[in-house]
Amino acid sequence: MSMLLEVSGVSVTFDGFRAINNLSINFAEAELRAIIGPNGAGKTTFMDIVTGKTRPDEGTVIWGEKNISLLGLSESQIAMEGIGRKFQKPTVFEDQTVRQNLAMALKNPRGPFAVLMHSKTTANAARIESIAEEIGLTQSLTRRAGELSHGQKQWLEIGMLLAQEPRLLLVDEPAAGMTVEEREKTTDILRKAAETRAVVVVEHDMEFVRRLDCKVTVLHEGSVLAEGSLDHVTSNQTVVDVYLGRGHA
Template sequence: MSTLLEMSGVSVSFDGFKAINNLSFQIGEPELRAIIGPNGAGKTTFMDIITGKTKPDEGRITWGEKNISLLGKSESQIAREGIGRKFQKPTVFEAQTVRENLAMALRNPRGPFDVLFYKKTQEGADRIEAIAEQIGLSDALPRLAGELSHGQKQWLEIGMLLAQEPRLLLVDEPAAGMTPAEREKTTEMLVNAAKTRAVVVVEHDMEFIRRLGCRVTVLCEGAVLAEGSIDHVTSDPQVIDVYLGR
């Protein structure tokens, strides 16, 4: 497994508060990683920095085989490099069908003429069917996205990200508001997605993380407090003290 993304010595302050403090982190491809930590630990800022939404004050972030620096790249340039992000609240086009949502997300040439002369191809149709299968929405393809349950909207959004063929997928609290059955299916979806790419899951639900069965990174006060298997980090006295014991 080769290193896909590496952050080293990254810090960022907001009004004198260090949200991220000399953080170093790396993830390989393919790999599934969970990020946990108390509120204010820097989990969202960590994702904001990777996606270019927040610029760090210091440190470096390198990406891919050529160790390209992501610093100084715009959010859209970083997205084109193959980094996709799913926010906590699902953002799908509710007035469009599931099929149309996936079609809009497919990785196609994005020039002005490409969009103008967009043709439905068999390849695109097959790809949509395959993604719908992956996210458990094959039967829902003709339905309006607005009619889906909360959990199904989350899956559709994961599908829209997969349609862009990212190499790194950042997923924020996917289990929030889901039924136990939906949570189980989401676990399966993320584990499968991580067989061919890097997937980072930020989550509070410890049971959900345990089922992911992956390496866990614990953030606290903007730095890595512990890293390892779920059993390793949950038995760490410092982690119990700052996070689990509360």
């Protein structure tokens, strides 16, 4: 299986605190992965490094079949390479409709002539309908995004990222603040998305992770502590001691 992203020997220190410590972690072309760990384990810093927000002190971050080093690229260049990130708090255009939000996010040619020639093509309309169906918002396309529930806003933001056709999607705690029904729908959306791209989910909710039914990586003090199925990692005594024993289960 070819690797899409290879993080090797990465470390970063903030004011004397080593947030990431010789971290090595790889992701395949199309897979669903959950990353768990106690607060301060390095989960957010890991995403910051991959997306160019934070520069590590050492190590390599290699992307795609051309073996591009992400460490030499800006945040916008990394996004153009096909890495999308969804933060915990949804950021959608609340005054625009769901359809308009998705339309603005569509991956289209960006040159000046492309903008002049661009119109509401049938291809774009079909793509918007397809994404709306995938995220469960077909019935809400004409609604203002600000009227949506918290869970629906999360789905819309995932849809806006999918519209950009990323090869890797980083999702930060999508289950936070959701109802049980919304959480179930969210796992369905993420599992479907991972059929054609890599989807990495940082999450605290163990039931949510269990429903994702995917490979789990446990981070602790900036390094990989354990990796495998949820049952495998949660039966690891060290994982129990540093993470599950602290009331995070």
